[in-house]
Amino acid sequence: MDPTKQLASYLVSSRLADVPADVRHEAHRALVNIVGCSLGGAREPAVEIAMRALGPYSGKPEARVLGRAERFDPLLASLLNGIASHVHDYDDTTPSNYIHPSSPVASALFAHASVHPVTGADFLHAFILGVETVTRVGDATYPAHYEAGWHSTGSIGVFGAAAAIGKLLGLPLQNMVWAIGLAATQGAGLREMFGSMGKAFHPGRSAQAGHLAALLAREGFTSGEFPLEGPRGFAAVTAREHDLAKLTRGLGTEFTFLGNTYKPFPCGIVIHPTIDACMQLAAGRKLGAEEIAAVRLRVAPLVLDLCSKKQISKGLEGKFSVFHAAAIGLVRGRAGLREFTDETANDPDVKIVREQRVTATADPGVAEDAVRVEVELANGEHLEKTVDHAIGNLGRPMTDRELEEKFHDQAVLAIPADAVDHALALCWKLGELDDMRRLIDAAVPAEG
Amino acid sequence: MDPTKQLASYLVSSRLADVPADVRHEAHRALVNIVGCSLGGAREPAVEIAMRALGPYSGKPEARVLGRAERFDPLLASLLNGIASHVHDYDDTTPSNYIHPSSPVASALFAHASVHPVTGADFLHAFILGVETVTRVGDATYPAHYEAGWHSTGSIGVFGAAAAIGKLLGLPLQNMVWAIGLAATQGAGLREMFGSMGKAFHPGRSAQAGHLAALLAREGFTSGEFPLEGPRGFAAVTAREHDLAKLTRGLGTEFTFLGNTYKPFPCGIVIHPTIDACMQLAAGRKLGAEEIAAVRLRVAPLVLDLCSKKQISKGLEGKFSVFHAAAIGLVRGRAGLREFTDETANDPDVKIVREQRVTATADPGVAEDAVRVEVELANGEHLEKTVDHAIGNLGRPMTDRELEEKFHDQAVLAIPADAVDHALALCWKLGELDDMRRLIDAAVPAEG
Numbered sequence: 001m002d003p004t005k006q007l008a009s010y011l012v013s014s015r016l017a018d019v020p021a022d023v024r025h026e027a028h029r030a031l032v033n034i035v036g037c038s039l040g041g042a043r044e045p046a047v048e049i050a051m052r053a054l055g056p057y058s059g060k061p062e063a064r065v066l067g068r069a070e071r072f073d074p075l076l077a078s079l080l081n082g083i084a085s086h087v088h089d090y091d092d093t094t095p096s097n098y099i100h101p102s103s104p105v106a107s108a109l110f111a112h113a114s115v116h117p118v119t120g121a122d123f124l125h126a127f128i129l130g131v132e133t134v135t136r137v138g139d140a141t142y143p144a145h146y147e148a149g150w151h152s153t154g155s156i157g158v159f160g161a162a163a164a165i166g167k168l169l170g171l172p173l174q175n176m177v178w179a180i181g182l183a184a185t186q187g188a189g190l191r192e193m194f195g196s197m198g199k200a201f202h203p204g205r206s207a208q209a210g211h212l213a214a215l216l217a218r219e220g221f222t223s224g225e226f227p228l229e230g231p232r233g234f235a236a237v238t239a240r241e242h243d244l245a246k247l248t249r250g251l252g253t254e255f256t257f258l259g260n261t262y263k264p265f266p267c268g269i270v271i272h273p274t275i276d277a278c279m280q281l282a283a284g285r286k287l288g289a290e291e292i293a294a295v296r297l298r299v300a301p302l303v304l305d306l307c308s309k310k311q312i313s314k315g316l317e318g319k320f321s322v323f324h325a326a327a328i329g330l331v332r333g334r335a336g337l338r339e340f341t342d343e344t345a346n347d348p349d350v351k352i353v354r355e356q357r358v359t360a361t362a363d364p365g366v367a368e369d370a371v372r373v374e375v376e377l378a379n380g381e382h383l384e385k386t387v388d389h390a391i392g393n394l395g396r397p398m399t400d401r402e403l404e405e406k407f408h409d410q411a412v413l414a415i416p417a418d419a420v421d422h423a424l425a426l427c428w429k430l431g432e433l434d435d436m437r438r439l440i441d442a443a444v445p446a447e448g
Numbered sequence: 449m450d451p452t453k454q455l456a457s458y459l460v461s462s463r464l465a466d467v468p469a470d471v472r473h474e475a476h477r478a479l480v481n482i483v484g485c486s487l488g489g490a491r492e493p494a495v496e497i498a499m500r501a502l503g504p505y506s507g508k509p510e511a512r513v514l515g516r517a518e519r520f521d522p523l524l525a526s527l528l529n530g531i532a533s534h535v536h537d538y539d540d541t542t543p544s545n546y547i548h549p550s551s552p553v554a555s556a557l558f559a560h561a562s563v564h565p566v567t568g569a570d571f572l573h574a575f576i577l578g579v580e581t582v583t584r585v586g587d588a589t590y591p592a593h594y595e596a597g598w599h600s601t602g603s604i605g606v607f608g609a610a611a612a613i614g615k616l617l618g619l620p621l622q623n624m625v626w627a628i629g630l631a632a633t634q635g636a637g638l639r640e641m642f643g644s645m646g647k648a649f650h651p652g653r654s655a656q657a658g659h660l661a662a663l664l665a666r667e668g669f670t671s672g673e674f675p676l677e678g679p680r681g682f683a684a685v686t687a688r689e690h691d692l693a694k695l696t697r698g699l700g701t702e703f704t705f706l707g708n709t710y711k712p713f714p715c716g717i718v719i720h721p722t723i724d725a726c727m728q729l730a731a732g733r734k735l736g737a738e739e740i741a742a743v744r745l746r747v748a749p750l751v752l753d754l755c756s757k758k759q760i761s762k763g764l765e766g767k768f769s770v771f772h773a774a775a776i777g778l779v780r781g782r783a784g785l786r787e788f789t790d791e792t793a794n795d796p797d798v799k800i801v802r803e804q805r806v807t808a809t810a811d812p813g814v815a816e817d818a819v820r821v822e823v824e825l826a827n828g829e830h831l832e833k834t835v836d837h838a839i840g841n842l843g844r845p846m847t848d849r850e851l852e853e854k855f856h857d858q859a860v861l862a863i864p865a866d867a868v869d870h871a872l873a874l875c876w877k878l879g880e881l882d883d884m885r886r887l888i889d890a891a892v893p894a895e896g
Binding site: 046049050052053054056057058059060073148149150151154181184186187189190191193194195196197198201205212216218219220221222223224225226233236237 | 494497500501502504505507508521522596597598629630634635637640643645646650666668669678679681682684685
């Protein structure tokens with residue numbers, strides 16, 4: 001059977017009962033994480049601006065945006081959920097392809113489920129299938145797709161939103177193929193947007209576009225029949241090398257979701273090892289710029305490919321600067337949302353360390369989740385730290401407890417502090433909810 | 449100055465008075481053509497289905513879709529206008545890059561101008577700038593972008609919609625750069641969709657996405673600053689080879705619009721020479737399948753790359769079959785909308801000639817607007833015809849009068865016959881209208 005059809009066939013016939021318990025637990029962890037990120041980002045300028053620009057074009061205001069009182073139509077709500085949940089670069093990552101899979105999938109699902117009655121079980125199932133789809137398309141086209149310059153959370157995330165919404169809509173096989181096709185032909189998102197609001201726009205636009213693909217396909221809007229594997233299909237066009245066997249091998253028995261990870265720091269994942277190492281070096285000290293003489297990083301080549309900006313003035317840019325990462329790790333000893341604000345980007349100590357003390361060398365011998373850091377202090381002291389597996393990666397995953405703390409830190413930015421525990425509890429038992437609106441209602445502030 | 453900024457700067461500062469009269473006349477011809485195509489496609493299934501699927505998600509129903517009584521929000525109307533105007537593959541083509549530039553640009557502009565007061569002069573100017581933008585991005589990335597498998601009417605059309613709407617919104621320079629950036633990062637559309645509704649979806653989605661990009665940019669939603677030329681920008685990511693000098697060279701003095709062409713037949717332009725030759729061979733005869741023994745085509749290699757399907761059952765597929773092209777030219781002696789219906793695709797005479805009589809050879813010595821046709825008749829007669837420049841191309845452009853006939857043929861499908869001349873007259877004097885709604889009102893049927 002052709003790969004797209006085989007994937008569509010699996011999506012149509014899959015039953016939640018056939019999904020192993022560990023996968024379902026991992027999906028709950030991912031949902032705790034992405035709901036937290038959605039709340040943490042809900043009041044950011046990128047969301048406010050998009051709301052101001054597009055709100056006047058919204059359809060019937062019935063769908064919810066997590067963390068917001070306003071209502072919009074489900075397609076616009078998908079876009080806004082997606083921007084909010086990725087804007088801090090704090091959402092999950094699949095290290096096999098560097099995609100942030102939950103944002104495009106969950107953003108569409110929450111918008112849909114805020115308007116239509118959806119059980120927690122159906123939601124969970126659609127979410128798992130959406131993430132499975134994203135990860136498999138990602139694995140099949142990695143690394144060529146990503147290296148070409150695509151921000152795959154956008155260009156590939158769209159498949160997950162289409163699959164997930166398509167599942168909730170109960171699409172039959174042919175329509176599911178078209179949903180995948182209409183997703184494929186909307187796949188877009190350039191890495192050139194990194195450091196601007198355009199980056200968070202990508203999973204939002206994917207959520208909206210995948211959602212739209214499923215709606216069109218349901219009514220019989222056709223696409224090509226071989227959108228992934230055809231000679232002018234997504235794989236051939238966007239990835240010089242690809243292996244579509246990865247799309248379908250072990251479908252239904254091997255769940256790629258178990259390879260998902262959660263970020264302890266709200267920034268590009270490749271600079272996490274540097275933060276981790278520098279925080280460990282700074283532990284118990286209070287280092288100012290004048291106390292630091294030099295910082296030398298040895299990092300994987302990809303890190304400098306992605307994150308080599310030194311002169312920055314925006315918090316958003318700091319999320320993709322390994323120099324900023326080292327600076328905040330040493331000067332602040334932490335890397336929460338506050339360390340990636342414009343204010344911190346322009347903090348004199350942080351700025352001096354970032355721009356005048358830190359140097360970085362690309363070393364093919366250093367793995368992407370590792371780093372080697374040397375610090376010379378002004379007093380002559382020499383510090384060294386090697387991190388082999390940064391916290392948050394598969395070898396050192398965040399615990400459920402750490403995910404809860406992360407949820408708390410973000411949720412208080414959007415909903416009353418005394419409502420946070422309730423929302424969190426509903427996330428953990430999402431699979432048992434009779435109607436997803438119970439959780440969604442708990443994850444929005446009271447209406448003005 | 450960086451290419452994107454230079455383009456944006458031109459868009460912001462351009463004045464209609466600086467656009468030569470011949471360019472303005474060509475723009476009117478393009479508008480006559482695209483309004484006709486919009487009317488001709490307005491009642492097609494692809495439009496009906498999209499309307500049924502997405503209508504319930506529409507915002508305030510105030511914007512018009514040409515040829516339809518229903519109203520939608522301007523973004524959805526952009527999408528629907530785009531599908532309608534391209535669904536017959538009857539719209540214009542820039543032979544330098546095979547893009548159909550008017551559909552994505554005009555579709556967004558008509559939606560916008562149906563809601564906001566826009567003078568004909570401003571509309572015309574924005575349209576010219578939008579098409580200029582599309583053609584220049586297209587020329588700068590052709591042929592690598594197209595050969596990679598992108599349907600550039602979709603993937604590049606989005607730039608034109610963003611530029612045109614951005615101009616009408618009066619965006620300042622920085623915001624125009626972001627509009628271009630947010631367009632670039634939505635650029636998508638796979639040639640794998642050819643032969644399905646997905647193809648017409650492309651300019652529709654581009655019109656909507658470019659429109660959305662301009663709206664977001666106006667409110668300050670940021671993008672990368674180098675979306676076209678950056679190392680991970682549109683050119684580098686989507687075209688292995690590109691020449692960004694073509695984006696800006698002669699901006700404001702050389703107008704690429706003068707290289708635009710209009711289709712006499714509603715199908716892929718590369719099969720036009722075959723239709724032209726076969727119609728000439730059939731002139732004055734009435735050929736049935738039993739009278740035709742063999743048809744041999746020598747065509748440019750690109751023709752078989754794009755249009756090599758023989759076994760088809762849908763009219764849409766016929767638009768991309770050089771075998772169908774030969775069959776209708778010989779059997780029907782014409783190639784109007786009726787020759788690309790499902791009914792004609794399954795007509796026994798057409799089917800037998802297409803599938804059992806016609807063979808085609810790719811010959812690098814044959815130009816893309818040429819063909820050599822040999823026909824053996826059952827009675828032993830041998831016919832030959834060589835076409836060097838198919839009708840409709842730059843060497844043999846359609847006259848204003850032929851464009852008017854084409855307009856008529858299509859417009860009667862959507863508006864009352866006695867309203868067609870009025871609508872056509874308004875198109876020709878579009879640049880003088882005080883409010884574009886005069887034309888738009890004439891190009892929709894009375895509301896139910």
